[in-house]
Amino acid sequence: MKLTLKVWRQKNAKDSGKFATYQLNEVSPDMSFLEMFDVLNEELVGKGEDPVAFDHDCREGICGMCSMYINGRAHGPMSGTTTCQLHMRKFKDGDTITVEPWRAGAFPVLKDLVVDRSAFDRIIAAGGYVSVNTGSAKDANNIPVPKHDADAAFAAAACIGCGACVAACKNASAMLFASAKISQLALLPQGKVERTDRVLNMVKQMDAEGFGSCTNTGSCEAECPKNISLENIATMNREYLLATVSKQPDFGGTGGAG
């Protein structure tokens, strides 16, 4: 296959950045999208040019590190698929493919296609956990969990934290990401103890990071490579409402989260 690539190049966070165009003449349909970038980079290094920086690690769709905005869609044209699992057989000979980084104020570009997603870590640090120190747990089967709840918690917990939801959202909202963790823990008895502070603190952190609001367009769900459901956002909104009427936040307590 012959392809034309229009790739966002940006030297560093301060650079304004621009598109560069590259031709690839021997792309195998069996290559993954990232392997196609490997080939491009080998060519660029061979020519003495700077290769395209992009984030990637596991290349099997689970680490959440890859993050390309391909032809206007987070992770490209296939639903339920990360960039690393996207293969070139999904494109046609002669195609022009435009590749950009995630675009969001809370995800500043570091270089080319690499963005800083540490805001997600800070949202988790604000309350995305159960406060249980190592060694203090009782026997696992002392906490029965209805299978339905356990399965629903798992479905929410399957989020890989890639940030496609933010990139896909016209408001750059992180609601799908934050809500997935909030619902997972709200569904489980272990998580119920801290549910009030958790939702208040995580939402507060989300706002502080500069993520936008949710206007229910659903593009996050449509572009999520792990099919995380929009229902989680509804759960989070219920949790938030419940929390605001039941308790004023206590930001000075333990756990960094009240």
Next chain:
Amino acid sequence: MSSKINSRIPEGSLEQKWTTYRSTTALVNPANKRSLEIIVVGSGLAGASAAASLAELGYKVKCFCFQDSPRRAHSIAAQGGINAAKNYQNDGDSVYRLFYDTIKGGDYRAREANVHRLAEVSASIIDQCVAQGVPFAREYGGLLANRSFGGTQVQRTFYASGQTGQQLLLGAYSALERQVGLGSVKMYNRHEMLEIVNIEGKCRGIIARNLVTGEITRHFGHAVLLCTGGYGNVFFLSTNAMGSNVTAAWKAHKKGAFFGNPCFTQIHPTCIPVSGDHQSKLTLMSESLRNDGRIWVPKKQGDTRKASEIPEDERDYYLERRYPAFGNLVPRDVASRAAKERCDAGYGVGASKMAVYLDYTAAIERYGKTKATQLNENNPGEARIRELGKQVVAEKYGNLFEMYEKITGENPYEVPMRIYPAVHYTMGGLWVDYELMTTVPGLYALGEANFSDHGANRLGASALMQGLADGYFVIPYTIGTYLSNEIRTKPVPTDHEAFVEAEKDVRENIARMMNVKGSKTVDHFHKRLGKIMWEKCGMARNEKGLNEAIVEIRALREEFWRDVRIPGSADELNPELEKAGRVADFLELGELMCMDALNRAESCGGHFREESQAEDGEAMRDDANFMYVAAWEYKGNTQFEMHKETLVYEKVKPSQRSYK
């Protein structure tokens, strides 16, 4: 045993060693913990669990990872499950059985005391994870579900769909982020450790590079923990993540930490085969697929027909033929070698001829018939049986089948999957004593980074168990033994000459690489190294090949330092420079792996020496001459000296494994 290594196994009966150790070892009082600093390198299961647990105890912790978030560590990709001796299924499991299975599975090359401790703490891991909110699979009664795994006879594996590693890691990550939020852990994302700093014979810190800015920074710690995973990427193609590397462990090795059993590599039998030269990594298909799939190749060499055109009597179900007792469920090392043997002999399938079939036709039919009976459908017809069978198979393995189709473009419900073995895990690693301390005082290695509890072959669902055991339940106790003697040690200022010297070495090494300005890319060298390793230090090894490999690796290393090209500069985000540093270390490690494989003239576990096999081609262990851990000391200038830790089996009587 060599005088330079002391495994420090506690006295007493095997069952009592850990209890006695925990009850009698020195403690550090809470006020002193606040002034003791610990550096944790790596944020996978071992690193995240250790960093969180030590911070909970009150220590000041700094944690480093090279990815953009600690949640990306490659533990996240583990599919199958985690073993624990809970005996929830009432099927006769016990701490002893888990201990015994692990020792036997490791082909009697692991330390009894460590493995027993691992089995003892396994149950607490499940308790801890459930308390954190890890959503393990459950039964309708609300209690935890189990499955059997890796050929064991009890159901002791806990799992979360095919994403157990992800869920366990996210549990440990949440515990870590909680401590970050509390200010007890300082997290350094996108930082790579490039050197350890030793002062007066003790490890006192590290030098790290900020991967975004290129800044080189110095960090003091009263103790340093390396939780940096395995080195399977020395083969270029493996199931490891692209960034997985040996650099931290290798730098420590060159500063005095011995390397244990470097040649012990696990080749996993069920991976998606290589599709071309562009291939960057290999993807594992869970071992659970062997529960229902049948593995075969054509009986005729070089058969170019499609699988569907090959009649039943012209198919060779070679595992069922050679190992009637275990059939398709033989251990990983046996299944891998058998696939290689068939392909090498010219019976391979697919375009590359380096693959065998994993066929679900029979399983689909069998499940379809059972389902039809359940539904009271008396004359369902072939099409209906297949339809029902596919539904059952999709419930059990749907996500794996989907993944296969995404990667290969083929529908495995209709055509048999093609699989081939790939490098998956390394049992070797930094040598550690019972306390997980390396031969450098104050420097520890946890999880896959140490030479571990898995001997010469790791059983399925045991890697997650070991990583979390080390981090949650072993290091919080054993590190106190060392730190209780360090309470008077003031933090060493990082302008100390040892830090200055170490930073200078790091800068010089980077400058040397950048200044080669040669003509070939880093991947070019990495691929060539991988090819040498795979062909000569892979699934089967022999003296001639290993000797050749050593010569070839030396030449390749020399060429690398003469002709590698790294674009850009060292003071910016430069992925090519990161890769170059890692490949430079692999180019040294590869030689040591070959030397170790050459020295070990027996076959054991994943290490198969062609000279040491029975007439029927099965592996032959040599307990009289090789019942030891090979602990290699770095002597400078890529020279190594081996020390032996003799393995003593007090409880288990070693026997030759047979799966016929």
